[in-house]
Amino acid sequence: MANTVWLTPKQAEDYARCDVVTLRRAVKAGRLQAYRVNGGRCVRFRAEDVDRWLASVPVNEVAR
Numbered sequence: 001m002a003n004t005v006w007l008t009p010k011q012a013e014d015y016a017r018c019d020v021v022t023l024r025r026a027v028k029a030g031r032l033q034a035y036r037v038n039g040g041r042c043v044r045f046r047a048e049d050v051d052r053w054l055a056s057v058p059v060n061e062v063a064r
Helices: 009-016 020-028 047-056
Strands: 035-037 042-046
Touching: 009 020, 009 042, 009 047, 042 047
Parallel strands: none
Antiparallel strands: 035 042
């Protein structure tokens, strides 16, 4: 865990290319792990958790 990359909600939003509301919904649904830091005042995401969550999300194919 020494090489763990921690992301703020804004960084996770940019990393996953989705809205922070989508991240919150995934956390609430139990599909994405979030961690409270700084006495529970701040939220952080691990990049590997975001990657795992993104890999599990179905992709909609565009009909051509």
